[in-house]
Amino acid sequence: MGDVAMTVPVVKGLLQQNPTLKITVLTRAFFTPMFAQLPNVQVYQADVKGKHKGVNGLYKLFKELKAMNITAVADIHNVLRSNILKQFFKLSGIPFIQIDKGRADKKALTANKNKVFKQLKTTQQRYVSVFSKLGYTIRLDDSCALAKEKLSDTAIALLPKEPKKWIGIAPFAAFEGKTYPLELMQQVISSLNTTNTYTVILFGGGDKEKEVLGKWEQTYSNCVSVVKKLSFTEELSLISNLDVMLAMDSGNAHLSAMFAVPTITLWGVTHPFAGFYPFAQQSTNALLANRENYPLIPTSVYGNKFPPGYEKAMETILPDDVVKKVLEVVG
Structure with a gap:
């Protein structure tokens, strides 16, 4: 959940600089409310325990996404499933840029011996780098935060x-x-x-x-x-x-x-x-x-x-x- 939440200000910053973009966020359906304030953003559910399970399921997911006329993919997760998706998109000629998680630097930072104790790139900076490689500019600042939302009647009754x-x-x-x-x-x-x-x-x-x-x-x-x-x-x-x-x-x-x-x-x-x-x-x-x-x-x-x-x-x-x-x- 934290990884997904960290994408929100980055996506908002991307839209502020590129207001005509249409963005599809591939994630769990549960996380959809995080993106409710962002224009031109839709969430597409990755059902990795159901119809999108396994290599065959991921190929089905690829075909569903390709039918949406996606012109580029920003993989800000870089895990086994997205690496499999990458191969399908690569064959279709659609640009697919993956995040550099800095695994070697993180291994050095957390090592018991010869530890390299230094500040690494933030996750948001790593996300921005992916979109930059796709040719998009993002300026991350306080304006990328979401606005305060109206309380529900249920919440008001609890407090x-x-x-x-x-x-x-x-x-x-x-x-x-x-x-x-x-x-x-x-x-x-x-x-x-x-x-x-x-x-x-x-x-x-x-x-x-x-x-x-x-x-x-x-x-x-x-x-x-x-x-x-x-x-x-x-x-x-x-x-x-x-x-x-x-x-x-x-x-x-x-x-x-x-x-x-x-x-x-x-x-x-x-x-x-x-x-x-x-x-x-x-x-x-x-x-x-x-x-x-x-x-x-x-x-x-x-x-x-x-x-x-x-x-x-x-x-x-x-x-x-x-x-x-x-x-x-x-x-």
Whole structure:
């Protein structure tokens, strides 16, 4: 989801410079609401678990896309499936430009030995390079963020009526290595709740997350969990209205950033140098694990790999420092 969210400001920038372009985004149908604000953009569903499964399914997908009179393909994913699609498009003579993911540089950045610790190109810069090779100009700036959206009646009904600022918190990530310990996050929420000045809105996805955040909602009077209470479209509109988002190095950080919501991110065994920092966010909004104590950070790009002893790296980010940063940003 984060990868898709990072494409949104790039596509908007592309359209601002090239307003006559017609763009088809090939992705999961679930992600369609992300592109709703963009003119001349349609989402085409890749049903990779159904009719587009396997090589034969991908050939069927190719024929469906070719029938839409596509004149060029920007592959900003560069995975096995898109490499197979590339061969079909290549035979048809349609230009097919793929992203350079910088795999060698990322391997050096995350190495245990001879680590090369330096800032790599951002993912958005890599996306822009693909379109540049197709001959299109993109200027990425604050104007590429999406506009705030109208809240749904369902979202309005969930939230308290007091005129408090809204702090979004998304405490989960795909991997343990980049998830802030829940007991520490609960301390953050307790401190924010005690101020009685803000409404804390909790975001998550699965059943486990629903259970955990539901308990926090019951414990803290100024907390509201929206897990499984809103559609994805409604959740996006709510995120666009936040005063600040506190998230991990995860998809929710990119969702709030694409609406220009001030976004604070907590980093464990991953690091912004890998290029996945949320769009147009101040670098001071990143709170990082202590590299003096854990010098091998980043140990992986996605947070799924870390050596023994690095399980507690995120504990070096103190709850008081997180609260201080949230209060500083929210004002």
